[in-house]
Amino acid sequence: MRATLEKDKKLEYALFLGCTVPVRGMNYETSARQVAQKLGIALVDKEGFSCCGFPVQSVNKHAALLLAARNLSLAEEAGLDICVLCSACGVNLSEANHAFQSDPDLLSRINADLKAVGKSYSGKTKVKHFVRILYEEVGLDQLRKHIRQPLSGLAVAPFYGCHYLKPAEIHDRFEDPEDPKSLEQLIEITGAQALYHSSRISCCGGGVLGIDEPTAQKVAKMTLDSAKATGADALVLQCGTCDVMLEVSQKKIGKTFEVEYNLPVVYYPQLLGLAMGISPEELGFALNRVGSREFLERVQSLPIG
Amino acid sequence: MSQEKREKIAVDKLDPKFKDQVAQERGGEMIVRCFACGTCSASCPVRQANDRFNPRRIIHMVLLGLKDEVLSDDFVWLCAGCFSCQERCPQGVKIGDLMTALRNIAVREGHIHPSFTAQMNLLGKAGRLMEIGDFENKKRGRFKLPPIQQDAAEVRTLLEKCGVLQPEEVQDRGGG
Ligand code: SF4
Numbered sequence: 001m002r003a004t005l006e007k008d009k010k011l012e013y014a015l016f017l018g019c020t021v022p023v024r025g026m027n028y029e030t031s032a033r034q035v036a037q038k039l040g041i042a043l044v045d046k047e048g049f050s051c052c053g054f055p056v057q058s059v060n061k062h063a064a065l066l067l068a069a070r071n072l073s074l075a076e077e078a079g080l081d082i083c084v085l086c087s088a089c090g091v092n093l094s095e096a097n098h099a100f101q102s103d104p105d106l107l108s109r110i111n112a113d114l115k116a117v118g119k120s121y122s123g124k125t126k127v128k129h130f131v132r133i134l135y136e137e138v139g140l141d142q143l144r145k146h147i148r149q150p151l152s153g154l155a156v157a158p159f160y161g162c163h164y165l166k167p168a169e170i171h172d173r174f175e176d177p178e179d180p181k182s183l184e185q186l187i188e189i190t191g192a193q194a195l196y197h198s199s200r201i202s203c204c205g206g207g208v209l210g211i212d213e214p215t216a217q218k219v220a221k222m223t224l225d226s227a228k229a230t231g232a233d234a235l236v237l238q239c240g241t242c243d244v245m246l247e248v249s250q251k252k253i254g255k256t257f258e259v260e261y262n263l264p265v266v267y268y269p270q271l272l273g274l275a276m277g278i279s280p281e282e283l284g285f286a287l288n289r290v291g292s293r294e295f296l297e298r299v300q301s302l303p304i305g
Numbered sequence: 306m307s308q309e310k311r312e313k314i315a316v317d318k319l320d321p322k323f324k325d326q327v328a329q330e331r332g333g334e335m336i337v338r339c340f341a342c343g344t345c346s347a348s349c350p351v352r353q354a355n356d357r358f359n360p361r362r363i364i365h366m367v368l369l370g371l372k373d374e375v376l377s378d379d380f381v382w383l384c385a386g387c388f389s390c391q392e393r394c395p396q397g398v399k400i401g402d403l404m405t406a407l408r409n410i411a412v413r414e415g416h417i418h419p420s421f422t423a424q425m426n427l428l429g430k431a432g433r434l435m436e437i438g439d440f441e442n443k444k445r446g447r448f449k450l451p452p453i454q455q456d457a458a459e460v461r462t463l464l465e466k467c468g469v470l471q472p473e474e475v476q477d478r479g480g481g
């Protein structure tokens with residue numbers, strides 16, 4: 001594991017938003033930016049980033065690698081590593097790096113194609129998920145120092161989703177994909193309790209939403225059921241696609257299966273932000289769709305620790 | 306599909322080279338190591354939700370050479386790409402990547418799933434799957450988020466270069 005924040009190590013990243021987050025996850029984006037600012041992580045907006053390439057891989061793997069390389073080259077040009085908010089962006093960009101590293105011929109073919117848009121990529125841009133940056137680069141000790149309003153008494157159900165952890169090989173095996181701990185630890189430094197449930201490392205179903213919605217709904221239902229059964233005050237996640245399934249589609253899924261979930265869903269930076277004393281408005285809670293008023297009332301009712 | 310038809314396909318259209326074709330595709334390399342243990346199917350959330358989908362069965366069909374059945378049925382598109390199977394396969398078959406490889410072959414043989422045609426067109430037009438225009442930027446402004454200038458030209462060029470999109474003559478190429 002990498003060292004925690006050194007005294008004067010400056011954390012600076014190009015913020016890669018991808019497709020979903022800047023349109024449907026503005027609460028995620030704004031809470032991440034707020035938290036980052038308070039922690040001294042510089043998130044730089046670079047012009048020219050496009051779709052990461054993930055959706056293209058099903059059609060043409062080479063084209064997906066090419067779009068990834070174009071995005072990576074923009075960050076390389078600026079001398080910055082990339083911070084992603086979406087786990088699918090993370091896996092696609094990291095996988096491209098991984099492929100280029102193990103196959104220099106592939107990288108030359110990619111560069112030959114990139115000439116068409118006047119770009120080139122040498123393979124230097126590192127890619128990390130925002131939550132992993134909090135965990136590895138800032139570190140739990142440093143984060144603890146920023147907690148102003150511990151959320152003691154709150155109990156939440158963590159949800160990792162797939163691509164934050166898997167394929168583990170692509171993510172330098174920073175965690176055991178069968179038994180990860182980072183999200184629980186990150187939740188616990190806020191003072192909230194992290195409740196175990198069997199679907200915490202399951203798939204949200206988002207990958208088949210466009211192909212077969214009933215199947216996607218059934219996959220999501222397994223997670224909603226297992227999280228709901230814990231009696232959690234909220235489900236905590238870290239990916240815009242997971243949110244589309246577990247929050248945006250929650251009512252619809254409830255209707256299909258005649259279950260009333262009413263399970264608030266919050267992004268991890270929103271939870272951390274509350275514990276850091278940032279206001280719900282600044283954390284974008286106006287955009288949370290399921291039971292956010294009740295959730296915030298619950299937070300407000302916690303004994304100030 | 307009737308039993309009769311299934312047998313007919315199996316006899317007439319078996320393609321023993323199909324597994325080699327798959328093994329030569331990026332992500333499909335390890336397929337021949339599969340010893341049919343079923344760990345992938347047992348780990349698969351889509352399999353749990355929909356028993357039409359079964360990764361071990363798909364791999365078995367590839368190894369048998371049932372090329373047309375694999376490529377033209379929409380079950381290769383049902384994989385959610387979650388990699389639950391891939392982490393657990395005792396033989397190191399990269400099943401998630403293999404499903405991607407099968408889709409790439411299916412596309413080349415004319416079996417693209419319509420939802421992907423729509424997505425590729427959108428990428429060519431907007432450079433992203435969700436368009437960002439004035440409306441979205443205004444909303445972003447309300448949350449103090451910087452506006453995003455969408456520009457699809459380079460994405461379009463790259464997708465055309467790979468044959469994912471056909472060059473368009475009079476289409477505006479900026480997209481934004
Ligand atoms: S887990 Fe691996 S070896 Fe077992 S059936 Fe699936 S692909 Fe084959």
Ligand code: SF4
Nearest residue numbers: 349384385387388390
């Ligand atoms: S990657 Fe595909 S085949 Fe493997 S477990 Fe996930 S949905 Fe099933």
